[in-house]
Amino acid sequence: MKTILFSRPSHDDITAYLHLFSKHLVKLAFDKGYRVSDQEKEKANKLAILSVINKMKPNFIMFNGHGNSKEICGHNDETVIKAGKNHKLLSSSIVYSLSCSSAQELGPVSVEDGAVAFIGYDDDFALGTDTRYETTPSRDKVAKLFLDPSNLLVETLLKGNSIKVAMERCKTKMEENISQLRTSTEPEAADYLPWLFYNCMSLVAHGNKDATI
């Protein structure tokens, strides 16, 4: 049975949004018959995640959380995977990382050392929000515009499609959302455009783009 690992910390405002908006992906993975390990909140720590990776050798790993060009972090910004230290643990997995810039250095070196593919952003991932929904983030349509494309990428992979197809659908969705913002009559819509546009430009995939989970 194929295995999916989700790392979903929720220790600050940003990771809380990512945690909330990725919840349905865990359910989808279960519904699709995968063996699922959802390391959420304080369970998204280095010890727990590396233990799952070592024991279960996940076919697909989704990392929410912070990071930089060389590392992916988990709960309380603890480094979980770092280029040059333990990136080889990602071998044989398809990885999708929302962690900022992780596709810049960690991505290529992971693929060189055996990861099937590494999908991520080679610059900072921007997340736009509407302050009027700060206390009810699940109703924040702006955050949805930023996170729906990312979620669609994962959904597409979970449904058995290739990385190439998942990337195409994600970018198409981003472009649709950009178009929606451009034509919106809401006065603040245009303010979000540069950030969503940059996410679209920064999304990259290293490795075998024909691979499926």
Added chain:
Amino acid sequence: MTQELSKDEMIQKIVIERLRNMSTNVKIALGSGSGFLNREDMIREVSGDTPIGKKIVKIQVAYLQSLKKTAK
């Protein structure tokens, strides 16, 4: 006598003016270290020429350049 601005200073001014016109309802999280930034936060970062400020300028300029390409 007016002082001529360098290209970078001119770009910084343009970005700050764009940010001044942003809605106060907008917050953007950019990278790990910044948290959510509102309009005033972004203006402060750009004015201070901080790493986050430089990133904001980069993103705004990339977007403006894309509009120029679209217009051609």
